[in-house]
Amino acid sequence: MRKRSRKRVSRPASEALVFSFLSAADAVEARLEAALDPTGLSLAKLAVLQFLAEAKEALPLSDLAARQHCVRSNITQLVDRLEKDGLVRRRAAADDRRSVLAELTPAGQQAHAKGMRALADAQRAIVKALKAGEATSLQNALSALTS
Amino acid sequence: MRKRSRKRVSRPASEALVFSFLSAADAVEARLEAALDPTGLSLAKLAVLQFLAEAKEALPLSDLAARQHCVRSNITQLVDRLEKDGLVRRRAAADDRRSVLAELTPAGQQAHAKGMRALADAQRAIVKALKAGEATSLQNALSALTS
DNA sequence: GATTGATTGTTCATTGGTGAACTATCGGAC
DNA sequence: GTCCGATAGTTCACCAATGAACAATCAATC
Numbered sequence: 606m607r608k609r610s611r612k613r614v615s616r617p618a619s620e621a622l623v624f625s626f627l628s629a630a631d632a633v634e635a636r637l638e639a640a641l642d643p644t645g646l647s648l649a650k651l652a653v654l655q656f657l658a659e660a661k662e663a664l665p666l667s668d669l670a671a672r673q674h675c676v677r678s679n680i681t682q683l684v685d686r687l688e689k690d691g692l693v694r695r696r697a698a699a700d701d702r703r704s705v706l707a708e709l710t711p712a713g714q715q716a717h718a719k720g721m722r723a724l725a726d727a728q729r730a731i732v733k734a735l736k737a738g739e740a741t742s743l744q745n746a747l748s749a750l751t752s
Numbered sequence: 753m754r755k756r757s758r759k760r761v762s763r764p765a766s767e768a769l770v771f772s773f774l775s776a777a778d779a780v781e782a783r784l785e786a787a788l789d790p791t792g793l794s795l796a797k798l799a800v801l802q803f804l805a806e807a808k809e810a811l812p813l814s815d816l817a818a819r820q821h822c823v824r825s826n827i828t829q830l831v832d833r834l835e836k837d838g839l840v841r842r843r844a845a846a847d848d849r850r851s852v853l854a855e856l857t858p859a860g861q862q863a864h865a866k867g868m869r870a871l872a873d874a875q876r877a878i879v880k881a882l883k884a885g886e887a888t889s890l891q892n893a894l895s896a897l898t899s
Numbered sequence: 900g901a902t903t904g905a906t907t908g909t910t911c912a913t914t915g916g917t918g919a920a921c922t923a924t925c926g927g928a929c
Numbered sequence: 930g931t932c933c934g935a936t937a938g939t940t941c942a943c944c945a946a947t948g949a950a951c952a953a954t955c956a957a958t959c
Contacts, residue, residue, distance in 0.1 A: 623875045633770060675917085677938065678940080678941090702923080703924045703937040704924095705937075814907060825908085825946085825949095848955075850955070
């Protein structure tokens with residue numbers, strides 16, 4: 606489950622908000638990860654399956670890296686593990702001999718479905734924990750933070 | 753800088769809030785980590801230095817693990833790296849021969865001071881990005897999420 | 900005083916990330 | 930047609946974290 610424990614370096618009041626924020630995010634992430642636990646998937650793995658499923662076709666690894674917003678070497682390793690799990694297969698691309706395509710196996714499709722169901726449940730539970738009003742104010746705060 | 757790229761598995765409106773939240777947290781964390789970059793420290797390392805500095809004495813590694821909310825093996829490795837950086841020293845405990853104490857070196861004290869300054873600046877900048885009203889509503893949302 | 904159980908730190912394997920270096924291939928420009 | 934720069938994937942070393950297994954030590958309890 607790989608908890609990603611938060612450090613809360615500083616104490617003071619206003620600045621502490623930043624670490625509360627990060628700490629809350631870790632808690633949420635841990636909750637999602639825990640929800641996926643029975644499926645044997647992680648968020649990282651499920652994301653790859655989801656990209657493959659929504660594309661409805663095999664995708665080049667660099668494509669996956671772009672969608673995942675991560676470096677290519679990370680995808681190489683993720684796909685290594687997914688392949689070992691039997692959820693994904695590597696295939697050569699017809700047009701470009703540099704390219705390697707990843708495609709879902711039947712087991713991968715099933716894992717994807719199961720994982721997305723578990724994830725959706727967990728997401729709903731978390732969102733429900735925020736009363737309607739707070740959800741929108743959170744959304745404002747969020748956009749202020751990311752800008 | 754170790755960006756912790758967010759996956760945004762799902763698209764739908766309300767549930768997507770959860771991933772926006774995680775994504776915003778990653779952005780904030782990346783910003784803090786970037787602010788620490790010139791000091792050569794990471795959040796994880798700075799947190800250890802901070803615990804040692806605020807304790808004003810050498811601390812057993814298991815103590816650090818407790819404060820960091822992480823497993824002991826993680827601290828072993830973190831202190832390994834900090835020791836290699838020359839910021840921390842391992843020392844035997846007088847009373848308990850199982851215990852290993854970590855203490856700040858002079859370089860460690862300086863790095864701590866510099867790191868905390870950089871961190872505080874970055875925190876202030878981030879908090880300022882949230883107008884006063886949104887800060888409190890965020891705080892409410894936060895407590896709703898963690899409960 | 901010996902045994903038994905908890906605690907301390909380390910090591911190892913695994914997950915998930917980064918970035919640099921390398922090979923192979925692809926496409927143009929010339 | 931050849932050369933040269935961009936692109937694709939892998940490998941490697943590193944950072945950060947987890948959890949299991951292990952040796953050493955401590956603390957009771959008998």
